[in-house]
Amino acid sequence: MRWSLYLQREHTKEAKAAEEDLRRKISEIAGKCDMQFRRAEELSASLAEGIQKPEEELTSWAKKLADCESAKSSEVECRLRVESECRRLRKQLRKADMRSQESQRRMEKAEEAYRHLRNETTDELKLRLEKCLNGFAMWGLQTLKWLKLDSLERRLMSAKTSGSAGHKQIVELVNTFSEVLNEARQNVEVEIVNVLRKLGVENSSYDAITVTSDGTTPETDLPQAVDIPELPL
Template identity: 25%
Template sequence: MPDLPDEDEEDESSSEEQEEESVQGTPTAALCEQVVPLLRYLDRKVAKYDDPRHPGSYVELEEKLEEAKKELVKQREKLAEDLDSEQAQNRILSEEFVRQTRLLEQCQSARQADEELIRHLQSQCGELRAQRAEAKLQLAEIEGNCRRATDRTWKELVERVNHCLRGYTHWGVAAQERITLRGLEIRAAELMSDDSRSRRRVAKRLDAFISRSQDVIANLEAEVTEVLRRLGLRSRGHDWSGRELMRGSPSRRRHSR
């Protein structure tokens, strides 16, 4: 098979030489010299490309073209599928982007609201701190006033209690002196009287009077001591009671004689 083209070419070259020799010397010789080689060349090319056995023939080119078209269709379909997939993915991403954008806007709005709330709360905290400091100052002032008022009231109470104690002490001393004087008068009357019955009767009355007076004084002393104890002046009550008892004891001793 590979030797066939060479033989054809040799036959063609020999026939061409014969034709050239036959047309030489005629008027159309010049035209033939230009056209005939071109026609022969085209005939050889047509015969070559029409033969399906020859590599690079027209049939082979047609087959390759069909295969290329089929491959192009496949590639186009694949590209269309890829494009559809990419478009679907782009739509999903676009929707996700819109959702994320809205979420970001909501987050920014919430953040702005939180920042505004924080500023408002900080302002309120500052006001409350100022009010607290002012309340502390007012409380300290009120406590100072209450403490001074308590001290003043306590001093006044102590002065009044002392005044009452002094008055009660003077009254007790005067009463004890009157009792003692009355006892002396009765004893003097007894000494001047010779009636023993009257002396006994007068002595009984004097003893009863003295006993009642002592009971009254003891009750008053107990009440005053209890009041002093409630007021926190218990030591004063003990001192006063002991002092008054010491004052009253000489008269009783004198009476016992």
């Protein structure tokens, strides 16, 4: 009985010692586990933080990529619009160039027709003007000639009536009459030539008084210096 109690106590002591040893080991294991758990939590937090940053960067890059795609799409659309506008402008430019060439050809034709008409009109006006000037000059010279002839005739008749006119005096009167008419004709010719030159008539004759108002060419209308035989007084 005592031996049994003794053994029971020993077993109890051993059990308690084993229990304490087990608790100690469990405590040590629990402490190590706690340390490993905290380490795991720290690593997990660090890993989560490390994962979050790439995710944020990935999100940022995804947004940038989307922006780039949008900008590229806008650029392509803008380029297409620009190319379309350039084609339209080139087409309009070709049409404008064709219209300009056609207008240039029409203008050249109009200028040529205008020059031709102007030359014809100018030449015709110059010819008419020259004829008018010649006719006017001949009319003036004829008038002057007849006035001088009338004056000469009166002077000759007066001299013949008075009996004081000599042959030499009559010749001098006739020659003076011729010189006055020649001088008047030359003055008129010079005036006509000057007028025609101012008007640009380059091919006009310097002998302007060659045509009468009716278109004939006088040859003996103007008196020349002559030798007059002695007249009976």
